[in-house]
Amino acid sequence: MKITECYWELKNLDSHVVEVSIEKNDTFDASKFSFPDKDYVVVKVPVGDTAFNFGLSALNYVMIESQLSMSKALKCYPFEDRLVKYVSSKTELVDVSTHDELQEILDEMTVDMFSTDRIYLDPHFGPKMSMRRYRNWMQDEFEQGTSQICKVVEEGAVIGFFMFKMEGNVCDGLLGGIFEKYQNGPYGILTPVSPALYLQRNNIACKILKTHISSNNMPVLTLYNYLGYKIDQITNVFIKHNIKNDTI
Template sequence: MKIIDAFWEKRNLGVSATEVVVEINDEVCDIVERLKTLTTEYNVVKLPVCRVDVSFALSKLGFSFIETMNHLTHDMRTIPLDSRKIEIFDSTDFLPMENEDIQTMYSNIRKGLYKTDRIYFDSYFTPQQSANRYIGWISDELERGSEIYKLVYNGECFGFVGFKKIREYEYQNFIYGIYPPFQGKGLAFNMTYKLVDELKVRGVKAIYIDISSNNIPSLQASIRYGYMFNSFTYIFVKHK
């Protein structure tokens, strides 16, 4: 069991927070006793799917299930595109974001770009707090050296992809999005294909991505364009 002081949530959400990562061999009684000692305002438990037995104890302690986090892997093999998508792919530029691009991204997030995360769906929080959390998270990633690229089609930036190296030959796609005016236009595949194209040049062998069960369209698109399920984590939350 890992107990993490999620101090960054004080900045993002305005509350103290603790994350508890349950491991496969943890005893239920030990988990329960540790959770009873938590004094933070917002507590999150991450539970491996093989430990469903723990979920009953969490319910008795007042924790609520809020999502399943799906962990997916792309092995760098892409599904062939039709002629129309090939044309779009060839006409799309994948470029590092400048500061102006980052501010545009933040502006779109503040306007409600993301509406499927556990903070957005939690009645204890507001949509603005959800947006603040995304912006704080991305800002932290950029400070740590993570990269965010923009996608430009016909001279217009329609979205972005954030990624970082986690191990030799392995990267994490930690954030992505398509701006509202371009949603439903058949451009989403480019987020995967352009990222794979960029990382192949770097010798990358695998890309990982985490997608909430609350975001079915994103899950469907990711599977369609080459990601495969790897593992799952149940997420439970409790407010003091």
């Protein structure tokens, strides 16, 4: 069992947060899941582990989503697919290299852009706090230089963005989206496709693309399925709020 003190979440969620990851061969022990000094507890359980599922439920933990880890070999990417070719021909993928360029993206991100996010769906937090968390994450990644952030440009207009990091020859797609005012067009598939197009256009050595998707986000899961991604792992996410002073 791995326990992580998520100190960075204090500025995102105004909460003291701990995350527990259940590992292979762990056995359920109710005494290990009491965190009275934490406001918000997240427990990630490998799918099918019924002992933890029932045990956490008995402790008033709530399952809020499943996280699907998915991957695809870049050499097998469907670049010749009709829809992929269409959006590729219409867009540029441009590195975000200045604070002003990053701010342009952050200003276009609206509270309902990630409406399947577990923080968004949690009435204790809600849409505004969810968006604050995403913005802070992107700013931190940019400042630390730990991820690449790019904007998606169509006919001179920035219509979306994506963020990824390289881990050896593996590309980890962290976050991406099309801004709300452009979501009714044909560009939704750019959310999963953009990192692959960027790697191809820039001749970046990569063998595998991977990402993590919430089970709450069926539209994006459908797109990854369309592109032939395989599911490598499913993790159930349980949460609990330790309410203090009768506040919510």
